[in-house]
Amino acid sequence: MCRWLVYSGSPIRPEELLYKVDHSLIDQSMHAKLGATTLNGDGFGMGWYDGPRPPGLFRGIGPAWGDRNLRELSEHLETGLFFAHIRASTGTAVQETNCHPFRYRTWLWMHNGEIHDFHRIKRELALAIEPELFPHLEGSTDSELMFYLALSYGLRDDPPVAVARMVGHVERVAAEHGIANPVQMTVATSNGEHVWIFRYSSQRESRSLFYSRRIEALRELYPDNANFRRLSEQTRIIVSEPLGDLPGAWREVPESTYGLVEPGRDFLREFHPDPV
Known part of the structure; x- marks a missing residue:
């Protein structure tokens, strides 16, 4: 499986979360x-x-901990919204086109998990991708295929509905092939x-x-933490596992849940x- 994080808030250098915190993504x-x-x-x-332009993307096939270009980029880039992902393959090839995040125009997508017995239903799932989207499919992972299925089901118009339809479709096709419990996923996607x-x-x-909890709550819990003082109240971090061991700083996303983060609100x- 994999580990990933999303940062949304005050512009920072990604190195702050990739390298500099306890139990960073690296x-x-x-x-x-x-x-x-x-x-x-x-x-x-x-x-x-x-x-407003399409997002930048940097991916590599080696281990993240040894990539000098990732360290260099994360030290000099400053952004208020970024995705980061480290991959543990579930069987597909280690190649650049299989590394997350995946990009289509202004959209990013990354995933942790798998479609169980993907090889048995890959062809049938791929046939459900819209013809105009199919040429953009570059790799061989279940994760990227899920992205293009979600796009085909309306991700650009209504992400929760599109992802629900994508998952329902995968589960229906899997059931027709006698595959139990096919979907395992945590997913993040954004249009910028x-x-x-x-x-x-x-x-x-x-x-x-x-x-992460709201920044104002973290400031009250940890008044001496300089990082919390300089971030805006709109700052949010979503992670596969907590960065560091600050008690009360992290809350678990409940089972079978989706969430939205945008300026001014989140839920x-x-x-x-x-099951379409």
């Missing part, structure tokens, strides 16, 4: 505590927004203005996902697949 690439695997060394990626997150598994035993709601 540390998790070597010493994950809550993942299915301790080591996540099958590639990495970072996507970031810097205005809003961030949606999803935590769901067919077995109701999803991989871990956490979000969590129940998530249920739609």
Whole structure:
């Protein structure tokens, strides 16, 4: 499986979360505590927004902990919204086109989990992708295919509905092939203005996902922490597992839940697949 994070808020350099905090994402690439695997060394990626244009994207196939270009970029780039992902392959090839996040125009998508027995239903699932979207599918992962299925089901118009339809479709096709509990996922996706997150598994035993408490609450808990003083009240961080060990700083996203983060508000709601 994989580890990932989303940052939305005051512009920062990604190195602050990738390298400089306790149990940073780079540390998790070597010493994950809550993942299915301790080591996540099958590639990495970072996507970031810097205005209304499509997001930037940097991906590599080596372990994140040893990539000098990732360190260099994260030290000099400044952004208020970025995705970062470290990969542990569930069977597909270690290649750049299989590294997250995935990008389509202004959209980013990343995933932790799998479609169980993906190889048995891959062709049928791929045939449900809209013809105009199919040429943009570059890799061989279930994660990217889920992205293009969600786009086909209306991700650009209504992400919760589109992802519910995507999951429902996967579960229906899997059931037709005798595959039980096919979906395991935590997902983040964004159009540069809003961030949606999803935590769901067919077995109701999803991989871990956490979000940071409101900054004002963290300031009250930790008045001497300089990092909390300089961030805006709109700042949010969503992670596969907590960065550091600050008691009270992180809350778990409930099972079968989706959430929205956007300027001025954020919320969590129940998530249920739609068997289209």
